[in-house]
Amino acid sequence: MEVGHIVARWEQVCADMALAAMRSGRTAQDVRLVAVSKYHPAESVAALYQAGQRVFGENYVQEALTKREALPVDIEWHFIGHLQTNKVRQVVGCFDLLHGVDSLKLAQSLQNKAAALGMRQKILVQVNLAREPQKSGIAPDQLPKLAEYLLSASDLDWQGLMLMPPIFDDPEGARPYFAALRQLRESLTRQYGILLPELSMGMTGDFVAAIEEGATMVRVGTRIFGERA
Numbered sequence: 001m002e003v004g005h006i007v008a009r010w011e012q013v014c015a016d017m018a019l020a021a022m023r024s025g026r027t028a029q030d031v032r033l034v035a036v037s038k039y040h041p042a043e044s045v046a047a048l049y050q051a052g053q054r055v056f057g058e059n060y061v062q063e064a065l066t067k068r069e070a071l072p073v074d075i076e077w078h079f080i081g082h083l084q085t086n087k088v089r090q091v092v093g094c095f096d097l098l099h100g101v102d103s104l105k106l107a108q109s110l111q112n113k114a115a116a117l118g119m120r121q122k123i124l125v126q127v128n129l130a131r132e133p134q135k136s137g138i139a140p141d142q143l144p145k146l147a148e149y150l151l152s153a154s155d156l157d158w159q160g161l162m163l164m165p166p167i168f169d170d171p172e173g174a175r176p177y178f179a180a181l182r183q184l185r186e187s188l189t190r191q192y193g194i195l196l197p198e199l200s201m202g203m204t205g206d207f208v209a210a211i212e213e214g215a216t217m218v219r220v221g222t223r224i225f226g227e228r229a
């Protein structure tokens, strides 16, 4: 897609986000857009950067690292894909936020790497609320064990929860899952006395509903960049 067209689509997404934020009693500043640039070239990212977008999401480590070499250093890169333990070495310290932490083993491995680098890694815990067997994300009943570990992991900065709900044709279909993720955050906050400010939920088809239900970050790709090759 032509870069001017990408920027116009991005502006429309930002406008829709601002309206949805207001409907949820918040302002545009309360909800951040992660522009999902996987499979799209560095030139498209550069065009959005020029227009003012600073946060980009990628799913593949090598693709992200290659792209970033060609781009301004003040871009905030988020890793939104499925994280395997064998990729930990490559992601810690390279991405501002890891959205897909979903097991104790992975968390331990991230903690060890962050400690070795002498840094604090920001993370979100991905929850598989619908318990879909083919999806990543921790099952809700496994969450307490992971939560307790994260509270003791001094080099991991646990910022909140991430959700990939079941896929629906209707943008309203995922709304109950968005509301359930917010409720889960509230119960964790009560139980452990921690803040967990971030809720990463909502993509191209359903980001408006996600914001209305409390998302603080939406991950939008296709609606901005067009279909992926």
Ligand SMILES: *Cc1c(COP(=O)(O)O)cnc(C)c1O
Pocket (backbone or CB within 6 Å): 036, 038, 059, 080, 081, 164, 203, 204, 205, 219, 220, 221, 222, 223
């Ligand atoms: C690819 C991807 C997105 C973006 O999806 P679109 O439907 O293109 O907006 C969001 N989140 C995750 C985890 C993804 O892998």
